[in-house]
Amino acid sequence: MVDQTMPSPNVGSLIPPEKARLFTRQADLDSFIEKQYNPKVLKALQTSVKSQHTMLGALKEAGLNGQAEGLERIYRIHTQELKRKETLLGKVWSGVTAPFRFIGRQFKEHPVRTTLIAALLIGGAYLYFSGTGAALLGNARNWLVKRMGGEMVADAGAAAKTGAEKVAEGATGALEAAKGAVTGAEAAKNVQDYSGIVEEIGNAARDLPMPE
Amino acid sequence: MIDTLYLTEGEQQQFACLSESLREGWKMESETGTVYETPEELYVRATMARFDLHPELEAFVEAVRAGNFDAEIPDDLSEDALQELCFTIGAQGMTSLMTVLFSRIQSDEDLQALASMSMVRHDILKTNADVRIPFS
Numbered sequence: 001m002v003d004q005t006m007p008s009p010n011v012g013s014l015i016p017p018e019k020a021r022l023f024t025r026q027a028d029l030d031s032f033i034e035k036q037y038n039p040k041v042l043k044a045l046q047t048s049v050k051s052q053h054t055m056l057g058a059l060k061e062a063g064l065n066g067q068a069e070g071l072e073r074i075y076r077i078h079t080q081e082l083k084r085k086e087t088l089l090g091k092v093w094s095g096v097t098a099p100f101r102f103i104g105r106q107f108k109e110h111p112v113r114t115t116l117i118a119a120l121l122i123g124g125a126y127l128y129f130s131g132t133g134a135a136l137l138g139n140a141r142n143w144l145v146k147r148m149g150g151e152m153v154a155d156a157g158a159a160a161k162t163g164a165e166k167v168a169e170g171a172t173g174a175l176e177a178a179k180g181a182v183t184g185a186e187a188a189k190n191v192q193d194y195s196g197i198v199e200e201i202g203n204a205a206r207d208l209p210m211p212e
Numbered sequence: 213m214i215d216t217l218y219l220t221e222g223e224q225q226q227f228a229c230l231s232e233s234l235r236e237g238w239k240m241e242s243e244t245g246t247v248y249e250t251p252e253e254l255y256v257r258a259t260m261a262r263f264d265l266h267p268e269l270e271a272f273v274e275a276v277r278a279g280n281f282d283a284e285i286p287d288d289l290s291e292d293a294l295q296e297l298c299f300t301i302g303a304q305g306m307t308s309l310m311t312v313l314f315s316r317i318q319s320d321e322d323l324q325a326l327a328s329m330s331m332v333r334h335d336i337l338k339t340n341a342d343v344r345i346p347f348s
Contacts, residue, residue, distance in 0.1 A: 074256075080345040081256045085299055087339050093295050098214060099328030100294040106313060106325040107285050116285075116301070116309060 217327045218243040218334040226314050238323060243330065245337025247344070249302040261300045266293035298332050303340065306333035 015032070023029045034042045059068035093100075107113055216239045219227055224240060249257070263270040268286045275283035289297075298306065310329050317323060 076345045077253060077256050078260070080343060081253060081260060083345075084339050084343045085257075085260070087343055088299055088335060089295050092335050092339060097291045099331050100291040100298070102214070102321075102325045102328040103298070103332065104289050104291075104294050105321075106309075106329075107289070108287070109316075113285055116297075116305070 214324060214327045214331065215239055216241055216331070217323075218330040223310070223314065223330075230317060234317065234320070234323060238327070241334075243334060243337070245303070245334065245341060247337055247340035248304050248307075249340065254300075254302055254304065257300050257302060261296060263293075263296065266290065266296060269293040269297065299336070303333050303336040306336065 015036075019032055023032070030042055030046070033045060055072065056068050059072065064071060107116055215237065217227065218241045220243045224242070227235065227240065261273075263273045266289075268288055268290070272283050272285055301309075306329050310326060310333070313322065313326050313329065317326065
């Protein structure tokens, strides 16, 4: 998998363990932050923690005891994704047509189309949360393996056949025959590459988080 | 005019393996964005997707979600519908599409598509990085 949105910060490099073990009170931690960074950083951190406490306290007071953290988290994600969507569709891509035209054409091509379906299914993770979701993803994975693997096997076969036909064409076709054979071997290797992609897709589908 | 590919280090190596005639005329920029979507964020995008505003796309998406994986992608997808789709699958989905397309590049038209995908992914990664709400 590629990097995630919120990588774990390197805690040790921000607050070295040899310093952390000397903290016995909140004031020790604050003093370290103030010296290591500056008073403004300390103030911002204190404000952040305080507002976090205030927010969670207010949510609990409003009757969300036990759900406050979960709701706050999903609210933040929705807010973030709405803002991202607004930025991309409303500003960055406003009036932009050419790249989407080219992409649209490729969606009709089989391998890309297949991957698009996988991406949609992974994105549509809510299916996983429904009763039939897991089975659907399982079926999708089987379909993908068959489809993508099959396509590449067919490619390998066709390329190899082309190579053999060129051999039959005689000496002038020898060079082309060799090229065809190489292409066949490459296509066969691609079957393995495709399997890797499918596996990755399958893993991504399996790793989907369960609803809280 | 689309003449630039935004490629990661690994993709640049793949690009270098293409024939010189295919590579000719293309500019390359390093894709340094790393803020890909988490599964949770993709889930939220999928639930927020307004495919209902694009009936031509909605039928296909619904068919896929119902298990009909052989459903046909309509020919007449509007640019708006494609933008909705690209945002929904995110930089993660665009990378998957690029990976598959890379192994099939045979023409300048394929490279136009790859460049387009890389440009869209670049925009998504930049926006993902610019718009982040930290979690408590």
